Amino acid sequence: MKKLLNDPSDVVDEMVDGIVAAYPNRTRRLDDTKVVVRDDAPVDGKVSVVSGGGSGHEPTHAGFVGEGMLDGAAAGEVFTSPTGDELSEMIQACDGGAGVLCVVKNYEGDVMNFDTAAEMAEIEGVDMVEQVVVNDDVAVEDSTYTSGRRGVQGTIFVHKCAGALAERGAAIEEVTRVAEKVVDNVGSMGMALTSCVTPDKGEPTFDIDDDEIEIGIGIHGEPGVERTEIMEADTIAERLTTEVLDDVQPSGEVAVMVNGMGGTPLSELFVVNRRVQELLEDEGLEMWNTWVGDYMTSLDMEGCSVTVLDLDDELKDLLSAPTDAPGFKTK
Amino acid sequence: MKKLLNDPSDVVDEMVDGIVAAYPNRTRRLDDTKVVVRDDAPVDGKVSVVSGGGSGHEPTHAGFVGEGMLDGAAAGEVFTSPTGDELSEMIQACDGGAGVLCVVKNYEGDVMNFDTAAEMAEIEGVDMVEQVVVNDDVAVEDSTYTSGRRGVQGTIFVHKCAGALAERGAAIEEVTRVAEKVVDNVGSMGMALTSCVTPDKGEPTFDIDDDEIEIGIGIHGEPGVERTEIMEADTIAERLTTEVLDDVQPSGEVAVMVNGMGGTPLSELFVVNRRVQELLEDEGLEMWNTWVGDYMTSLDMEGCSVTVLDLDDELKDLLSAPTDAPGFKTK
Structure with missing residues (x-):
């Protein structure tokens, strides 16, 4: 099968460079990671909303990094969760002192690595790390990579609503509440x-x-x-x-x-x-x-x-x- | 080859319905045509910018209908120019009295049918119909469907720049000048x-x-x-x-x-x-x-x-x- 690629093993690395190259004054890449963050991250005193997951779902998630939406997005290898280390670095880099909400699609790897990352980030001094797990796929209960329903496209509405409320200066409890409201509906x-x-x-x-x-x-x-x-x-x-x-x-x-x-x-x-x-x-x-x-x-x-x-x-x-x-x- | 279609001969008709259904308060379909126009067309006293061409290039052109961009877009059958009749109806429906600029991709069918449509619309009372032909494809001089270079993706920058200037109330000569400037560059x-x-x-x-x-x-x-x-x-x-x-x-x-x-x-x-x-x-x-x-x-x-x-x-x-x-x- 033909693809527009160089070495297939470089695809995520080169894609992340290509994203940041397209939006250089709005985004930047955290050194030695496949994490894209807002260029002005961390925004002092603002709750940050971050997400991440395996690559191959673009524009999810890096295409949603920007004012009023995500502060950061971590890209794993294709269809593979980002590591806990990279997720923790993202959380720390986006922490403006008001808390960080992680929007997690319900896949076992993502849930596990975000859990680890939250613990690591708290040890590194991030005060409040909250998580919301999205499970909007009504097709199947439990699946190849999940206990319970999968998280899919509804996640983008979570990014948008939580990101907009965070941009207005709401507290982490409020941002988390709205994210959960989207998940519920x-x-x-x-x-x-x-x-x-x-x-x-x-x-x-x-x-x-x-x-x-x-x-x-x-x-x-x-x-x-x-x-x-x-x-x-x-x-x-x-x-x-x-x-x-x-x-x-x-x-x-x-x-x-x-x-x-x-x-x-x-x-x-x-x-x-x-x-x-x-x-x-x-x-x-x-x-x-x-x-x-x-x-x-x-x-x-x-x-x-x-x-x-x-x-x-x-x-x-x-x-x-x-x-x-x-x-x-x-x- | 599998496709997400009903009867293949209905694809353009159903696609146009699907576009207007997605953006109902911003766009509407002209009766008995495959033309999408701004819901508020014609905007009194404003120059209108319209375009059109064969279908199969979406979001070109109907996806660019909106305030500050196109007033109307005519969809032909797949890879087939819209008829002069439909183009003329679009021009008339979008005429707010200040003139209509047609942005035409350089293909023989499109150029011919827009020419015919401009004449028809002028007979029907539209005072000023201007045309700009886009020929940005540097690959080939003359081609299967063109004399001269083909009009391709640069057309979208023409839509945007001309549409933005028209929205600000500029005269038809100015809007045409800017469209030609984009074509030249x-x-x-x-x-x-x-x-x-x-x-x-x-x-x-x-x-x-x-x-x-x-x-x-x-x-x-x-x-x-x-x-x-x-x-x-x-x-x-x-x-x-x-x-x-x-x-x-x-x-x-x-x-x-x-x-x-x-x-x-x-x-x-x-x-x-x-x-x-x-x-x-x-x-x-x-x-x-x-x-x-x-x-x-x-x-x-x-x-x-x-x-x-x-x-x-x-x-x-x-x-x-x-x-x-x-x-x-x-x-």
């Missing part, structure tokens, strides 16, 4: 037409026939709930949206994300979105804002996911707040 | 690892071996300048950047776009960007801002393009102006 589900291809292997992570799709897939290509024949986009949109709505049970205004898995063109995501919006309307829900594009991907996998966040006035206000993070466009 | 070049697959055919548009790439490719899969063995990302970045710089001959600050062709993950684009930025620095150029992502694609093609815009204070000011167009994040 968001659900996602994805599917794939093709497998991703990791740079080191250079071949598909899993086999899938030319007339098959995988419903409920994870962002590392791990199994979902059903391998089925290819269906029309409308049928796929119905399946994903219905399962998400059954879980989230929203009643009024919602925010929606129709996310591409990396290899799917935007035109197809809009075809999916058309049906998603019809379904929301059928349910009597009011769409407040929609994000369509690649937000949390699985390398070059073809496929999509649907995320729904049940809104209240506080979350709408925080989602509307400005951010200069390159990967997120405020309504 | 921008260059792009692309490459592909794989062919795109059009929805109606369902198979690759061209054959390319597993160890080959196409340098200088067009956004419809039309031939470039060289079919060569797969090279490292750095070598590809050097080839594209060098040829663009040779053409644009910038001397100070530049804006850069590292664009994905639709099927390439963002991680790989950042690897390319890393080397692009090194080359700019080697040339003594100052990178003012970089956009990395999918801006003008070729369906699911894997590949990238590099665009460089030579800046002055006026263009920096216009690129910095706010826009709510969903496809463009201001610095």
Whole structure:
């Protein structure tokens, strides 16, 4: 499989350099790490919001580093959690004295390494390290890499809402409360037409026939709930949206994300979105804002996911707040 | 080839519905057309900036409809120019009495149909219809669908600068002047690892071996300048950047776009960007801002393009102006 790479083992290192090179006055790389932080980190007296995880999901997470969103993002190797050491360095570098909130996607490696990192950072003198674990994937309970549900695209709404509140000077307890509110009110589900291809292997992570799709897939290509024949986009949109709505049970205004898995063109995501919006309307829900594009991907996998966040006035206000993070466009 | 579609012949129609459904209070669809316009069009007394072309290049052009950028965007069938009728309807719907500037990518169908549309619109009472033809692709002089160079990713900087100046109330002559200034100072070049697959055919548009790439490719899969063995990302970045710089001959600050062709993950684009930025620095150029992502694609093609815009204070000011167009994040 062809890729735009140099030595495949350098991909994360070179990607991080490429990110910081693109946004040099807004971000910088912590020496000897694969951590991207705001150029002005630590911001004195401000709660910091940080995240991290395996690479291969870009723009997650480094694309969300910026004012009003993340203070730092740690990139592990492809589909591999960052080490506790690197996460601890990030927490220390972002500590402005008001506490650091770690937004953790629910995967065993990430949860374990963020736990270790929090302990290490506290030993190094960071006063308050809080964690919120995101588990928005409604497809499967327990999975290849998780106890409980996986954390996927809903994480980006957590970054945005927590980051916006932190930017306004709220205390760590308030920032943590809002992050947990998003986690409690968001659900996602994805599917794939093709497998991703990791740079080191250079071949598909899993086999899938030319007339098959995988419903409920994870962002590392791990199994979902059903391998089925290819269906029309409308049928796929119905399946994903219905399962998400059954879980989230929203009643009024919602925010929606129709996310591409990396290899799917935007035109197809809009075809999916058309049906998603019809379904929301059928349910009597009011769409407040929609994000369509690649937000949390699985390398070059073809496929999509649907995320729904049940809104209240506080979350709408925080989602509307400005951010200069390159990967997120405020309504 | 699997795609997220319903009936392939409905893809553009359903995509346009999906776009408007995503941004309902900012955009609307003109009845019986595949034209997306600002919800508040026509804006009385404001110059309008419109564009259009074949579909399959999303977010081009409808993703750039919004305050401070495009007033309207017409979508043709996949890789097919919109009709003169639809373009004329767009021009009329966007005419706020101060003139309409059409931003046309240099392809024979687009140029011909925009010419026809301008005449039709003037007959229907639109006073001033101006056109700017973008021909930023430095790869080939004349091509499958053009006399002269092709119009590609540099078009988006034309949308942004012209749209920003129009939003400030400038006259049509001024808006046209700025659009031409961008055209005079921008260059792009692309490459592909794989062919795109059009929805109606369902198979690759061209054959390319597993160890080959196409340098200088067009956004419809039309031939470039060289079919060569797969090279490292750095070598590809050097080839594209060098040829663009040779053409644009910038001397100070530049804006850069590292664009994905639709099927390439963002991680790989950042690897390319890393080397692009090194080359700019080697040339003594100052990178003012970089956009990395999918801006003008070729369906699911894997590949990238590099665009460089030579800046002055006026263009920096216009690129910095706010826009709510969903496809463009201001610095």
